[in-house]
Amino acid sequence: MLPAxxxxxxxxxxPAGSAAARVLAGAGREVVLxxxxxxxxxxxCGDGLVPDALAALARLGLKDRVMAEARPVRFAHCVGPRGGFVDVPGEMAVMPRRRLDELLCRGAVEAGARFEANVRFLAPLLDAEGRVCGARLQRGGREHELHARWVLLATGAAAGPLQAAGLCERRTPSSIALRGYVELPGVQEQLEGLHFIWHPRIRQGYGWIFPAGRDRYNLGVAILDSHDVQDGDGRRSMKNLNLRELFAEFCAVYPLARRLRDEGRWVSxxxxxPLRCNLDGAAWSRPGLLAVxxxxxxxYAFTGEGIGKAMETGIAAADCLIDSDEDAAVRTRYAEKLRALLPRFQMYRKATSFNRWPWLVDLVIWRARRSPRLIQAFAGVLDESRMPGTVLSWRGIKRLILG
Ligand SMILES: Cc1cc2nc3c(=O)[nH]c(=O)nc-3n(C[C@H](O)[C@H](O)[C@H](O)COP(=O)(O)OP(=O)(O)OC[C@H]3O[C@@H](n4cnc5c(N)ncnc54)[C@H](O)[C@@H]3O)c2cc1C
Known part of the structure; x- marks a missing residue:
């Protein structure tokens, strides 16, 4: 039985929902997840945990538990269209989402949240003033009403729940991506680090290979958020994009991906x-409800990384609810926290346009290989100690290339 x-x-x-539930339950709130x-x-997912994800896990007190099982990674191996590469150092890891999300959900339960699986959100419940005061849920064909002082919507990139909650401003995702797992012994040395491959034949996206455990690799392709992704009428559209063709192109241009595809054992x-990026496409809140x-x-549009910011915004929403119970105060405070992240998101979005100039990607990589300062700048962007504008903007790139 679900509670009333x-x-x-x-x-x-x-990651967003479990992080929020852990923080709220830890602060004594009665939470149903x-x-x-x-x-x-x-x-x-690509299963890559970049520095912001590890920072959020630390804030949740779960980093050690995750790192005890995750595959640690010490650098991002960035490969340009002509095959040049640069390794950007950083503390990172890879953990299959099946396991990561299980650990996070357990972390929420451990803090006191009540977890109910196989329960689908159908629609919000509204009070006489139109404020969200719970949700209509469904389990095994039976409907149930659950009343709550606050509702957090952490349903990921699916447009359906956003529409049902009255938050959706754009159904189309920002990006799409495809991945699979392959096992191949004997390539571990060549596949250290998180491999990111940019090439014009991968159109507006990139390919990746991430080490996901003993002789196991997560590989895939993403089409980045792009203003170029338009249908005949100039509207944003994902209709004509074929990720499998893109994956074939990735294997054609990157020998290690080809080798994994052809010689490896596919285990999935x-x-x-879909992915939703840029903090856009949906309202962040309405009275009684926050989207996290x-x-x-x-x-992030340029990299497709989202686990860290999902947890971070889940934690931010929980902090707002712990600080205040008043609608306007909570929503204003939460909006301030998201707005503080906007410049970083906007820079990542702008950076997707660099894919149109493959020579530029090659040039930056060529320059970075000769400049410890430039590598340090990239590492700073990766661990978020530096704003991406210092390297992922025309002005930043010009300054760094010219020295
Ligand atoms: C192919 C691919 C590769 C990626 N690689 C990476 C990567 O390497 N690193 C990285 O950081 N990010 C990556 N991302 C992005 C990352 O997956 C997301 O940013 C992250 O999962 C967002 O977390 P979330 O908690 O907001 O949503 P989700 O992880 O999507 O969780 C949403 C949860 O809501 C549940 N749900 C949905 N609808 C309902 C409903 N109606 N009722 C009840 N529950 C519902 C779902 O079952 C799900 O468990 C990748 C994405 C894709 C598609």
Missing amino acids: SCDVLVIGAG IDSQDFPRDKT ELKGA GEAAGTT
Whole structure:
């Protein structure tokens, strides 16, 4: 039986929802965390944990637990169209989402949240003033009303829940990506680090290979958020993009991807999924409800990384609810926290246009190989000690190339 009421109902037990639930329950709130799927469940993802994800895990007190099982990674191996590469150092890791999300969800339960799997969010419940005061849920064909003082929507990139919650401003995702797992012994040395490959034949995107465990690799392609992705009428559209063709192109231009595809043992199918980026495409809140994680567009456009910011915004929303219970104060404070992240998101979005100039990517890589200062600048962007504008903007690139 589902409970009839709670303080905070968190919908979606991905990184955003579980992080929020852990913080809120730890502060003594009565939290119900639901997910439409049975746990542990898979999530189509590259499984890369970049520095902001590790920082959020530390804030949650779960970093050591994750790192005890994750595959640690010490650098991002960035490969340009002509094959030149540069290694950008940073503390990173890879952990399959099936396991990561299970650990995060357990972390929420451990702090006191009540977790209910196989429960689907259908629509918000509204009070007489139109404020969200709970949700209509469904489990096994039966509907249920759960009343809550606050609802957090952490349903990821799917447009359906956003529409049902009355937050959706754009159904189309910002980006799409596809990944699969392959096992191949004997290539570990060549596949240290997180491999990112940019090439004009991968159109507006990039390919990746991430070490996901003993002789196992997560590889895939992403089409980055791009103003170029338009249909015949100039509207944004993902209709004509074929990720499998793009994956074939990736394998054609990157020998290690080709080798994994042809000689490796596939341990999963290639599976695609949408991404929502740039903190846009949906309202961040309405009275009684806050959107957290990818539901609020928290994935970076240029890199497709979103696990860290999903947790970070889940934690931010929880902090706002702990500080105040008053609608206007909570929503204003939460909006301030998201707005503080906007410049970084905007720089990542602008950086996607560099893909149109492959020679520029080659030039930056060529220059970086000769400049410890430039590598340091990239490392600063990666660990967020530096604003991306200092390297991921025309002015920044010009300054760094000219020295
Ligand atoms: C192919 C691919 C590769 C990626 N690689 C990386 C990477 O390497 N590193 C990185 O940082 N990011 C990566 N991302 C982005 C990352 O996956 C997301 O940013 C992250 O999962 C967002 O977390 P979230 O908690 O907001 O949403 P999610 O992780 O999507 O969790 C949402 C949860 O809500 C549940 N849900 C959905 N609808 C309902 C409903 N109606 N009722 C109840 N529950 C519901 C879902 O079952 C799910 O468990 C990748 C994305 C893709 C598609």
